[in-house]
Amino acid sequence: MKCEVEIMTCLVKGIPINYVEHGEGKPVLCIHGYSLDHRMMTGCMEPVFNEIPHVKYRRIYIDLPGMGQTPSGRVKTSEDMLEVIIGFIEAVIPNGNFLIAGESFGGFMTLGLISRIPERIDGVVLICPFITHECIGSSRLPEKPVLYKSKDFEALNNDSDISSFMSMAVIATPEIFRRYKDEILSGIRIADSEFLFNGGFTGAVPELDNLYKTISFDKPVCIITGRQDHAAGYSYAYELIDRFPRATFAVLDCAGHNLQIENEAMFNQLIKDWLRRTQKKTTRN
Numbered sequence: 001m002k003c004e005v006e007i008m009t010c011l012v013k014g015i016p017i018n019y020v021e022h023g024e025g026k027p028v029l030c031i032h033g034y035s036l037d038h039r040m041m042t043g044c045m046e047p048v049f050n051e052i053p054h055v056k057y058r059r060i061y062i063d064l065p066g067m068g069q070t071p072s073g074r075v076k077t078s079e080d081m082l083e084v085i086i087g088f089i090e091a092v093i094p095n096g097n098f099l100i101a102g103e104s105f106g107g108f109m110t111l112g113l114i115s116r117i118p119e120r121i122d123g124v125v126l127i128c129p130f131i132t133h134e135c136i137g138s139s140r141l142p143e144k145p146v147l148y149k150s151k152d153f154e155a156l157n158n159d160s161d162i163s164s165f166m167s168m169a170v171i172a173t174p175e176i177f178r179r180y181k182d183e184i185l186s187g188i189r190i191a192d193s194e195f196l197f198n199g200g201f202t203g204a205v206p207e208l209d210n211l212y213k214t215i216s217f218d219k220p221v222c223i224i225t226g227r228q229d230h231a232a233g234y235s236y237a238y239e240l241i242d243r244f245p246r247a248t249f250a251v252l253d254c255a256g257h258n259l260q261i262e263n264e265a266m267f268n269q270l271i272k273d274w275l276r277r278t279q280k281k282t283t284r285n
Contacts, residue, residue: 007019007020008020008021010088010091010092011091012084012087012088012091013073013074013083013084013087014073014074015065015070015071015072015073015074015075015084016070016071017062017063017065017070017084017088018038018062018063018068018069018070019038019060019061019062019063019088019092020038020042020060020061021058021059021060021061022042022046022049022058022059022061023049023056023057023058023059024056024058025055025056025057025058026055026056026057026058026098026099026122027057027058027060027093027096027098027099028045028057028058028059028060028098028099028100028101029060029062029089029093029098029099029100029101030042030045030059030060030061030062030100030101030102030106031062031064031085031100031101031102031103031106031107031109031110032061032062032063032064032067032068032103032104032105032106032187033103033104033105033106033128033130034067034104034105034130034196035067035187035188035191035193035196035197036067036068036103036184036187036188036191037063037067037068037069037186037187037190037191038061038062038063038068038187039068039182039183039184039186039187040103040183040184040187041061041101041103041106042059042061042183043179043182043183043260043261044127044183044260044261044264044267045059045061045101045271046059047264047268048268048271048272048275051268051272052272052275055275055279057099057275060092060093062085062088064081064084064085064105064106064109065081065084066191066192066195066196066200066201067187067191067192067196068187068190068191069190071192072192072195072200072201075201076200076201076202077201077202077203077204077205078108078109078112078203078204078205078208078209079112079205079207079208081109081201082109082112082113082116082208085109085112085113086113086116086117089113089117089120096120097119097120097121097122098120098121098122099121099122099123099124099125099278100113100121100123100124100125101124101125101127101271102124102125102126102127102129103127103128103129103260104127104128104129104130104231104232104257105130106127107126107127107128107129107130107131108129108130108131108208110124110126110129111129111131111208111211111212111215112208112211114211114215114217115211115215118217121217121219122219122220122278123219123220123221123274123277123278124217124219124220124221124222125221125222125223125224125271125274126221126222126223126224126237126240127224127259127260127267128224128225128226128229128231128232128257128258128259128260129223129225129232129237130231130232131212131232131236131237131239131240132209132210132212132236133203133204133209134209134236135232135233135236138233140233140235140236141229141230141231141232141233142227142228142229142230142233142234143228143230144168144170144228144229144230144256145170145228146166146169146170146171146172147170147171147228147254148170148171148172148173148254149172149173150172150173150174152173152174153172153173153174153177155174156174156177159177161177161180161181161185162177164185164188165177165180165181165185168180168231168256168257168258169256169258169262170226170228170254170255170256170262171254171255171262171263176258176261176262179261180258180261183261184258184261212236212239212240213239214243215240215243216243216244217243217244217246218244218245218246219246219278220246220247220274220277220278221244221246221247221248221274222247222248222250222270222271222273222274223237223240223241223244223247223248223249223250224250224252224259224260224267224270225237225238225249225250225251225252225259226251226252226255226256226257226259226262227251227252227253227254227255228253228254228255228256229255229256229257229259230256230257231256231257232257234251237249246277248270248273248274250266250270252266252267
């Protein structure tokens with residue numbers, strides 16, 4: 001009997017990749033953002049899948065190199081990271097097609113996967129996607145105000161994690177703060193900071209950085225961005241629209257770079273709509 005939840009390791013290019021599985025059925029590869037781990041994606045995606053038990057999905061949540069329980073290995077650039085993810089897919093999803101959900105840097109990696117193995121991908125979700133290194137510090141990024149702070153949030157002011165939370169928060173409530181600590185900060189705390197932020201990972205590769213200007217994909221896509229996302233913004237992602245003819249593009253108000261916990265209701269509806277679209281067979285003239 002298959003265990004409902006599996007914590008597993010897969011050796012790829014000499015790196016033991018940590019990942020978590022839930023369920024059986026159509027594979028869905030979920031790729032978290034920079035310095036986080038799989039809990040970021042399980043936290044926002046599992047509630048959606050739990051609401052649609054009549055359709056079976058095998059959800060696969062990876063810890064990228066240098067993040068979560070996965071060591072960095074010899075990864076130096078985004079191209080190296082992409083090669084590891086492709087090797088992971090070949091090992092864990094050797095046959096058939098699959099879906100991808102990528103958040104922030106995971107969205108950047110998803111664009112790389114679309115460019116390399118589009119024939120195996122049946123649909124894509126991009127959550128607050130990091131599209132290009134051009135966006136770092138760009139004047140096109142919106143400001144991040146705190147639009148709402150609940151009265152009961154003030155009672156948490158002495159918590160040592162408040163400053164970290166408020167640096168990203170657009171909506172501040174005890175529940176969102178709890179999810180931030182459980183799903184986001186938990187990964188940040190165990191990441192390999194030396195590798196990620198002190199020169200171990202150089203990141204930018206021109207070929208990958210320019211993908212958003214040339215890439216195309218004609219299967220169901222959902223691009224979810226935050227109107228107040230000061231880290232990745234929304235305008236760069238919009239430039240994908242003309243090359244993604246099956247894309248829904250959403251800009252959520254009252255949502256920053258952690259939109260999945262700040263506007264959970266709208267996020268869940270958009271993911272469910274995307275899943276419905278991936279299930280429909282289409283015909284082409």
